[in-house]
Amino acid sequence: MFKFTFKSKHITAGLWLLSVAALSGSCGTKADQGGYGQMPPLETDFITLSNGNTPVETSYPGAIEGKVNVDVKAQVSGYLEKIYVTEGDYVQKGQSLFKIKSEVFKEQVNSSDAGLKSALAAQANASLEVEKIKPLVEGKVVSDMQLRSAQASLDAATAQVAQAKAALGSSKISAGFALIQAPVSGYIGRIPNRIGNLVTPSDAVPLTTLSDINSVFVYFSMSEADFIAFKKAGNHKAARVELIMADGSAYIMPGKLESASGNIDRATGSMSMKAVFPNPDKLLRSGGSGKIVIHRMLDNVLKLPMAAVKDIQDKYFVFKLADSNKVAMTSIEISGASGNSYLVKSGLKKGDQIAVNRIDALIEGMVVAPKTVLADSLSK
Numbered sequence: 418m419f420k421f422t423f424k425s426k427h428i429t430a431g432l433w434l435l436s437v438a439a440l441s442g443s444c445g446t447k448a449d450q451g452g453y454g455q456m457p458p459l460e461t462d463f464i465t466l467s468n469g470n471t472p473v474e475t476s477y478p479g480a481i482e483g484k485v486n487v488d489v490k491a492q493v494s495g496y497l498e499k500i501y502v503t504e505g506d507y508v509q510k511g512q513s514l515f516k517i518k519s520e521v522f523k524e525q526v527n528s529s530d531a532g533l534k535s536a537l538a539a540q541a542n543a544s545l546e547v548e549k550i551k552p553l554v555e556g557k558v559v560s561d562m563q564l565r566s567a568q569a570s571l572d573a574a575t576a577q578v579a580q581a582k583a584a585l586g587s588s589k590i591s592a593g594f595a596l597i598q599a600p601v602s603g604y605i606g607r608i609p610n611r612i613g614n615l616v617t618p619s620d621a622v623p624l625t626t627l628s629d630i631n632s633v634f635v636y637f638s639m640s641e642a643d644f645i646a647f648k649k650a651g652n653h654k655a656a657r658v659e660l661i662m663a664d665g666s667a668y669i670m671p672g673k674l675e676s677a678s679g680n681i682d683r684a685t686g687s688m689s690m691k692a693v694f695p696n697p698d699k700l701l702r703s704g705g706s707g708k709i710v711i712h713r714m715l716d717n718v719l720k721l722p723m724a725a726v727k728d729i730q731d732k733y734f735v736f737k738l739a740d741s742n743k744v745a746m747t748s749i750e751i752s753g754a755s756g757n758s759y760l761v762k763s764g765l766k767k768g769d770q771i772a773v774n775r776i777d778a779l780i781e782g783m784v785v786a787p788k789t790v791l792a793d794s795l796s797k
Contacts, residue, residue, distance in 0.1 A: 458786040459778060463738055463770040464722070465789065466761075471720050473755045474712045479637040479660075479692070481705040483628035485601050489514060490623045491616040492594040493522070500612060506605045508627070514605075515597040515624055517616065522592035529588040533581035540574035547571050603629040604702070628703040633696050635660060636677055637709045638687040646752075647711075658692045661708040662701075670695050674711070719761035722792065725773040726751075726759055733759075736779045738770040738787055746781045 495517035502514050546567045553559040606626035610616060616624065639647070658672035672692035681688055692709050694701065726749070727734045733751055736744040749764030765771070772779060773790070 458742065458784050459775060461744075461772050461779070461785040461787055462774045462790045463787050464725070464773050464792045466719050466721070466765055466767055466769045466771060468717045468719060468767050470714055470716050471718055471755045471758070471760070472712060473715055473753055473760070474710055475643065475753075476661075476708050476710045477637040477639060477690075479635040479707050479709045481701055481703060481707060482634050482636065483603065483630040483703040484632045484634060484693075485603065485627075485629035486703055487600055487603070487627045488623035489597065489600070489625050489627055490618060490620065491515075491517060491597065492618055493517060493591050494615070494617040495519075495521070495595065497610055497612050497614050497616055500608065500610075502605050502608075502625075504605055504608050504625075508599045508602065508605060510599055510602045512599045513596060514599055517595040517597070519592055519595035522588065522595050525588040526585065526592050529581065529585035533578070533585050536574065536577040536581040540571070540578045543567070543571035543574040597624065599627060601627060601629050603627045604699075606703070626703075630696050630699055630702060633694050633701045633703070634677075635672065635692045635694065635707060635709055637690055637692070638682075638685065639690050641681050641686050641688065644681075644688040644690075656711050656713040659710040659712065660692065660694060660701075661710060663706055668694065668701070668707070672709075715755075715760070719765060719767065720755065720758045720792075721749075721761050721765070721771065722773055723754075723757050723759055725771050725776065727776055735765070736772040736776055737765070738772070738785075742784050742787055743782050744772060744779050744785055746779075 497515060498518045499516040500514075501516070502508060502512075508514070547564070550559060550564045550567050554561055554564045604627070606628060608625045609622050610624060656674060658674050660668040660672060662668055672694040675691050675693060676688070677691040678689040721735070725735055727736075733749050735747050735749055737747045739745040747764055750762040751759045752762035753760045770787070770789070772785075779785070
């Protein structure tokens, strides 16, 4: 009984092993023949690159200034007696703004006037002396030397008259400076001083700032690379310039682009630029801020959907269709953006086929089932 049972167990085990081997062989054959063990190629959409024209926009933060900004300062020292305007007023050129106490200047004018009268009297006296001596010299009653001396005294008196006239003119100018008038038309800024304050020409803070804002300048800085690219484009004069105001809305009137400096700033590596905007409603004010947006058209560029680009550690890659329906992971450089597309600087050329979907599932050398789609259909 024991021997029979032992042999039966070995026979049963042998049959089981043969069955497993046969099944394994059968499965291996199906896998080798392309059965359920092999994955089909991944269906992937591709676009064909072509050159074309595309609108682009670049934006820069800007600072608003009036076309004319004038610091109004005292030109003589004295105590502020009157303030004729209030902050925010619009004034015309020549309108009175401030008055400095002028008594001392009036006295200086009176003193200079008296000095001039004295000098004129001395000049007249010296002239009489010359006229008196001339006939005496001709009659040889007195020597020629006395006439020369009298003439010298007249010349000195004449010089004193000129000096006195200059002193009187200077006094009158100083007296006129006591009344401070608007040098240009514009809006009054902050007035830090009050009546009774001592003001001097050396004060660091002006009496006020006067701003002409019939048109405004919006100053901004453009990087050297942007400036070079902008000039190379050749259509900078045709660029449309827009101002986005502090509340996020677009200013209704377009601007005109101008250079604010002829040189690159070595410290910042940027070019100072300005955009000029008309301001008939006085909505824009000096000291404000906004964002300059430059719209222009680029010719003959390669445009690539952002969805087709893989960003790895600040480097950009795409999957290009290669031979035998394999994909090649290709590094590219980008020069800018337009809407939902990148502008290709290098790495691709016209006619290249680029994967636009499933890029996270693609790997280098992977075989795909390509399907060509139109680039325009991706935005729909």
